[in-house]
Amino acid sequence: MHPALSGLPPTGRSPDVPAPPAPAANQEEVRRQNLGAVLRHVHVHGPTSRAELTARLGLNRSTIRALAADLAAAGLVTEKAPTTTRRAGRPSLVVSPRSTRVYARAMTIEPDRLRAARVGLGGRVLDLREVEHPRGSCPADAVRPLSWLIRDMERTAGPDAICVGAAVAVTDTTHGRDGRIRIAGPDDALRVAFDAEFPSGPPVVAGDMADIAALAEQVRGVAAGVDDLVYLHGGPGVSAGIIIGGRLVRGHGGHSGKVGHMVVNPHGHPCRCGSRGCWETEIGDAALLRHAGRDQESPDTVAEVLRAAADGEPAARAAVEQVADWLGFGVANLVNVVNPDTVVFGGSLREVYLAGAETVHRRLDELALPASREQVQLRPAALGGTAALVGAAELAFAHLLADPLGGAAPA
Amino acid sequence: MHPALSGLPPTGRSPDVPAPPAPAANQEEVRRQNLGAVLRHVHVHGPTSRAELTARLGLNRSTIRALAADLAAAGLVTEKAPTTTRRAGRPSLVVSPRSTRVYARAMTIEPDRLRAARVGLGGRVLDLREVEHPRGSCPADAVRPLSWLIRDMERTAGPDAICVGAAVAVTDTTHGRDGRIRIAGPDDALRVAFDAEFPSGPPVVAGDMADIAALAEQVRGVAAGVDDLVYLHGGPGVSAGIIIGGRLVRGHGGHSGKVGHMVVNPHGHPCRCGSRGCWETEIGDAALLRHAGRDQESPDTVAEVLRAAADGEPAARAAVEQVADWLGFGVANLVNVVNPDTVVFGGSLREVYLAGAETVHRRLDELALPASREQVQLRPAALGGTAALVGAAELAFAHLLADPLGGAAPA
Incomplete structure (x- = not known):
């Protein structure tokens, strides 16, 4: 299937819509795309054998082997023999996300509380803290307390743990000077304040609470798939x-x-x-x-x-x-x-x-x-109360999944 | 840019959303994708020099040369020296869509009339006919008169003209047995009837009139780009x-x-x-x-x-x-x-x-x-009255643009 068409809904009745402007592709992008496809698969579906990855992603065995080896060398996945196997012969190695090593900072600014979590690759909530947030506070007031929660959690993380992304879900309405509601959305003041708290970490991306909860339900909730x-x-x-x-x-x-x-x-x-x-x-x-x-x-x-x-x-x-x-x-x-x-x-x-x-x-x-x-x-x-944190983590992992060995990827 | 992200709106404020499940890609798909990108560019923007294609698509010169040569050999484009050139030195060849050779059958079923056009690659309306359509007729009743209009126009087409796709825009509401409006949409009966009229041509795809007009305005109208x-x-x-x-x-x-x-x-x-x-x-x-x-x-x-x-x-x-x-x-x-x-x-x-x-x-x-x-x-x-025909042609060209040398492409 043409990659540009792959995001279309799989309906039987209306398969024929024009593709959006097709991007030109080169060899380097193909490798990035395939590394991302493998990492995303184990991130969403959990540990998966190389044989199953081969079948699911439509790539050949040697390609999957090379991609998994690259991801393992980067410290993003492990490859292990399965603990039980039903078939005779050499079992296919199982590729698993390194959930306790590779994590995202996920945060929420809610009307009356702030929450922060460390979420491991694969969507596992490793640690979670919350504090009250006075109603009517401005979102930027939340940055310092959230940063404290994050630093507090990171003190207990393993020595090889690595943060690959950070995101905050924000209830996105605020009152304008005319008294009418306005949309704050991903706020520059918010980003600047987070950058000041975490000058060396990955940048904090902000998203709307409902968008982020939708993502969470679609990746790991009642609307999976x-x-x-x-x-x-x-x-x-x-x-x-x-x-x-x-x-x-x-x-x-x-x-x-x-x-x-x-x-x-x-x-x-x-x-x-x-x-x-x-x-x-x-x-x-x-x-x-x-x-x-x-x-x-x-x-x-x-x-x-x-x-x-x-x-x-x-x-x-x-x-x-x-x-x-x-x-x-x-x-x-x-x-x-x-x-x-x-x-x-x-x-x-x-x-x-x-x-x-x-x-x-x-x-x-x-x-x-x-x-x-x-x-x-x-x-x-x-997903109830954790939807926003799970979704914020998905937002935070997006760059790693788009380009597993580029940018902020661990060595 | 990661291809899976390329369809996102270019907003400055919210660049960070997760990519959809990244499709795995292989070498053959890359070539298809790049041929499609070149053909789509000249289809949408008209004659373009190889130098400009190189700059616009982010591919290197030798790749563009090879892609354009393949498209020319398939009879989809011409490559010619520009008639005027501002710079000294050997001018970059201009790649143009072969609008009078490569065409789509574009049709509309409107509340009170039927229209059919031959639309050339590049969006040029080569010929256009219309007849009345009694109000309240069922869409399938339109198939025979539309087929006559198409055949009538094709008698005057050049001997090397080739039809690469066909689409019909349908006003998509009809009355159900309970008297309440229902959505007919791309109708199986319609498709079967068209297949019977044109057993050897490309299949007729159907789309909703408003969707198709939106496409037309976005590709060639007031909302271009x-x-x-x-x-x-x-x-x-x-x-x-x-x-x-x-x-x-x-x-x-x-x-x-x-x-x-x-x-x-x-x-x-x-x-x-x-x-x-x-x-x-x-x-x-x-x-x-x-x-x-x-x-x-x-x-x-x-x-x-x-x-x-x-x-x-x-x-x-x-x-x-x-x-x-x-x-x-x-x-x-x-x-x-x-x-x-x-x-x-x-x-x-x-x-x-x-x-x-x-x-x-x-x-x-x-x-x-x-x-x-x-x-x-x-x-x-x-685009006024021609929006639906121009949009139907875009729908009809979609397969060719997604895979210029595969499927229905001319030899």
Whole structure:
């Protein structure tokens, strides 16, 4: 298959779309690409025999042997005889990621806490710390405490451990001077502050929390291997990570997925963005509390309403149904626009979906076009609280996986 | 740059996203890829000197010479000395697509007409025919008249002309047995019928009209070279072609872009899809006529209202304003979800946008998040009526450009 076409969804009905401008390739790029393919395979799927790598990647045995040897020499993988083997004859060596040696710094800046983890190649969380983060702080205020957590963890790492990348997931909205919500996104001030804390380490890349959680669910969660995915995250705000054809849809400036600010109810409640009737005003945490007659917005209160609904309290039950109704409404719009294979519900929307699935599906059936609706799966997120850290680690590993022996790769 | 990353949007702020699963590559694929890159360059940009190809594609001179020679030997390009040269010394040969020899069959099945064209490599429309198509006909009924048009044109083609691909753009909605609109999409019945008409030619691939027009505007129209694009087409129905990171967003089953069925007005008018308040009920042709107090839906009547609005007739003027208001409303939602660089208005929405641009921009300013809104350009479509044929030809050329000397390539 032409490499430029490989990211397309494997649908039987519409295989014939033009390839994007085909990049020219040379021998060096081919080797980089193949090293990346082998390393990515063991990173995502875990220890794999050379025979299976040969079959899966469509390269010949001697090529796989040479690539694995190069990765092993660089300290990125081990090659060992399998502990058990079913077949007679010389067993195929098993290639494994060196998870405790090669790691990424993964961090999150959440509305009320900061977390940092060391995540090993292969996606193993080796160590994890968290501290509180006062609400309303600016993201750059998080840099110093996060750096402390990282340094604290690195003191206990093995002497040969090597950090190959660093990433931070940021809830990406902030308030502008006009009082309207703005998108901070990967922030230059943030990058500069991290560079000052870690002058010699790999640069810290920043990503949007929902994009990063979408990646995590697609690589290691409920949507593993799914090419067309909308991940919806609910909390004080609502946003989405959208993956189409196996690629994160970032948009022109990296601001895609601000689905919480689709207007769904032109005569609805004012939104903190300055508009009215945004989806967030109907399915965000504040909406759930409003419908339930509670007036304080905190994760505990949201959890309390969800518990009360499960226990059958009528006001809480009705609140969940009302949010589920608007959830189905907006999901139908996204299904019509994007035609995903899977919609994943995360954050507080995971619990709303589980409690009100019937209502969500009923609205979807009413409002989405049959062809798209019949194909879509709705799923609660699988990774829960670690999704953002697991996803940030994927972001941090991206450069190593694209070019295993170049740049920041260990010697 | 890693080939797998090459489709990403060139934004300064968020360069660090994980590559999709990297495909393994071998020597044969590299050659295919490079032949495709050279042929695509001259197809999109027209005659180009070997020196410029060397600079643009990042390959060395001897590689470009060999690739161009292979393409010339296959009859796909010519290599000639430039007619004028500014520099002293031996001029670099100019590589040109053989537009009159190598062509695609491009066809459209529109609500009220069928069109067919022979489009040469390089995007030159060599010949074009059209016939009426009774409203409400099934797409498969179009196959025989389209085949007649094609055969009629091919009788006048040169003796060495060779057809390398065929594609048809289809307005993709049809009515299901329950009376609700369904998506026909690339239809098996259509493909079988075309195969019966042209048993020995290249297979006919089918695509959605809006997707195909989006491609045309991105390759040769107002959005040339733009990587993140929403193309909105208005007519009796409303749909979009969405291109993100240089790739058409097709969705899981190829049904993405059904933006006409986003619900924007929960208390609005019933839609032919069975839902209520779909965007189409506020910005489709019927909405314009309703607001203007006309009751017959035909392209002529729509054009009449637009003319009357331009002439200052109050009812027509108010109707355009009302449609423009809802147009801005829905565009704001799409801008928040997708964060495109450019939104292109085609079909009757082109005229609505031109007449009501101020209103569209005002709504966008009210409803879209500043970060995304400040980046987006709104543009009327440039290609007009030929967009679908030009885009269908791009779809038809895709296989040749992906693998110039394989498959259907001429000897």
